[in-house]
Amino acid sequence: MAATKLNSPDSNQEASIKTVPVDGNDNYCAMCDSVDENMNKNSENVSEICKFYDGKNILITGATGFLGKILVEKLLRCCPGVENLYLLVRQKKGKDIYTRMEEIFEDPVFSRLKEEVPKFRHKVVVVPADCEAAGLGLTLIDRQMLTEKVNIIFHSAATVKFDEHLRAALVTNVRAPLHLLRLARDMKKLDVLMHISTAYSNSHLPQIEERFYPCDADCEQLHQMIDKLSDSEINDILPTVLGPWPNTYTFTKALAEKELRINAGGMPIGIFRPAIVISTDKEPLKGWLDNMYGPTGVVVGSATGMLRTVQCDEQVSADIVPVDSVVNCLMVAACSVHNAYKESSPPLEPPIFNYVSSVENRITWGDFVLHNMSRLHHTPFSDAIWFISLWLTKSALMNKINIFFLHLIPAVLVDGLALCLGRKPKMLKVYKKIHKFSSVLSYFCTREIIFRNEKTQELWEKTSEVDKKLYPFSMAEINWDEYFDEYLAGIRRYLFKESDDTLPQARIKWKRLYYLHQIARFIFLGMAIYVLWSTLSLVW
Numbered sequence: 001m002a003a004t005k006l007n008s009p010d011s012n013q014e015a016s017i018k019t020v021p022v023d024g025n026d027n028y029c030a031m032c033d034s035v036d037e038n039m040n041k042n043s044e045n046v047s048e049i050c051k052f053y054d055g056k057n058i059l060i061t062g063a064t065g066f067l068g069k070i071l072v073e074k075l076l077r078c079c080p081g082v083e084n085l086y087l088l089v090r091q092k093k094g095k096d097i098y099t100r101m102e103e104i105f106e107d108p109v110f111s112r113l114k115e116e117v118p119k120f121r122h123k124v125v126v127v128p129a130d131c132e133a134a135g136l137g138l139t140l141i142d143r144q145m146l147t148e149k150v151n152i153i154f155h156s157a158a159t160v161k162f163d164e165h166l167r168a169a170l171v172t173n174v175r176a177p178l179h180l181l182r183l184a185r186d187m188k189k190l191d192v193l194m195h196i197s198t199a200y201s202n203s204h205l206p207q208i209e210e211r212f213y214p215c216d217a218d219c220e221q222l223h224q225m226i227d228k229l230s231d232s233e234i235n236d237i238l239p240t241v242l243g244p245w246p247n248t249y250t251f252t253k254a255l256a257e258k259e260l261r262i263n264a265g266g267m268p269i270g271i272f273r274p275a276i277v278i279s280t281d282k283e284p285l286k287g288w289l290d291n292m293y294g295p296t297g298v299v300v301g302s303a304t305g306m307l308r309t310v311q312c313d314e315q316v317s318a319d320i321v322p323v324d325s326v327v328n329c330l331m332v333a334a335c336s337v338h339n340a341y342k343e344s345s346p347p348l349e350p351p352i353f354n355y356v357s358s359v360e361n362r363i364t365w366g367d368f369v370l371h372n373m374s375r376l377h378h379t380p381f382s383d384a385i386w387f388i389s390l391w392l393t394k395s396a397l398m399n400k401i402n403i404f405f406l407h408l409i410p411a412v413l414v415d416g417l418a419l420c421l422g423r424k425p426k427m428l429k430v431y432k433k434i435h436k437f438s439s440v441l442s443y444f445c446t447r448e449i450i451f452r453n454e455k456t457q458e459l460w461e462k463t464s465e466v467d468k469k470l471y472p473f474s475m476a477e478i479n480w481d482e483y484f485d486e487y488l489a490g491i492r493r494y495l496f497k498e499s500d501d502t503l504p505q506a507r508i509k510w511k512r513l514y515y516l517h518q519i520a521r522f523i524f525l526g527m528a529i530y531v532l533w534s535t536l537s538l539v540w
Helices: 028-038 048-053 066-078 097-104 108-116 140-149 166-185 219-228 231-242 248-263 295-303 323-342 365-373 396-420 427-445 454-462 465-470 480-495 500-539
Strands: 057-061 084-089 124-128 152-155 192-196 269-274 276-278 309-311 320-322 352-355 391-393
Touching: 048 323, 048 465, 057 066, 066 084, 066 108, 066 323, 084 097, 084 140, 097 124, 124 140, 140 166, 152 166, 152 323, 166 192, 166 219, 166 231, 166 248, 192 248, 192 323, 219 248, 231 248, 248 269, 269 323, 276 295, 276 323, 295 365, 295 427, 295 480, 309 396, 309 427, 320 323, 323 352, 323 454, 352 454, 365 391, 365 480, 391 396, 396 427
Parallel strands: 057 084, 057 152, 084 124, 152 192, 192 269, 269 352, 276 320, 309 391
Antiparallel strands: none
């Protein structure tokens, strides 16, 4: 199977797709068109970023992922001069790559693109590939095509599971970038390769700057050792392999950075480190997201009444960043890295950009929880089974006590009732998954990390006023109150697929759950007083 454009007859896909109503955001794309029209009239209106992407062929890995979707949408909508996007996509769950892409383009996040650029498919080339395979699983024909045409690479593909097995994490997060680097080395017109890492690649350190840090692991030796061991044997030696890193995700991301540094060989490479990426701020839809990773899982769990305790320090910074701001910064950084390598004294090693919120617009985990809890009465979830009651504690012991009383006892009671009614018990299994998720997250919610991002701030300062409007990424300009209004609405709309028409009924249910919660509290308090009184009576 060779690379094929989506609008090509060979793809066996229909060209037309139903258009979805567009959210009423500011029309940034129209501004792009206006800028293009005035480029020759007024040099002050020239978008340097749009100009950089004019005529470029762009290779993207991870285009089917959360960040990848926004990157694809932004490039197609706001960079009209882009030649083609080459998307490396693999078959999944029995679906071929073209079916997968067409299903992805049905996501509401592409509704605005369909409205403003209805023929966007003419620029999308889907390339069958597999980032876990040697040589990225490319055919010789596709490889030759990419090496001859591609100018820009965005490597977004990764496994983001914190507890991913080391074997799988190494293949996806370390081997894949190196395979891509070998491909890039053969590209005749390469301008820049942007590798998307994470701000937490060195999360075991108290301070993280925009530079490389030591990683003692030897990639080749590690691969050879892993290939000889079974999965269970790998798990046995995992703590020794990880060293100070808390999980396989951060470890493999750090190792990938090290390997790119060693093997860069003067190539125009940039490393982009976003913090915790969650829903969009403004583009192309407010509050859009497609996953429940990280803090969104906490919001969903607590808002539905399932999650009642989390090990978390309320005073620790919540380094969350909107995905559209992340993509804007990434696109501007790519232009900056390209320009840096064109200079007479190019960088000695790949530049690094930390994209975080705590430096310019800090909020804490306590703020994050309060922002969301205070809005739930207005934007409740129809699927809620209980009123929200979330306990944050930085004590591991206290959290375990809370888990016993607030999670396990209710789960046993509900499962016992289910058995009596002849139904399958499931609450204990659900809580097992919740505890696994929250225990992984607690590491990042109980440690304060001081980030430095002078290079990213300098990038913003050097960006023209025109491009600051087209590609806004300054975290200082984020209004958290407005952002969280849309964040909860987005979870409800895009994850739970609940229309705003269901809000009145959901609010009625929310009030009922509140009263039930208060009654349960008084009953529990009364029982506690009774037990205490009975115990004291026996003693006295």
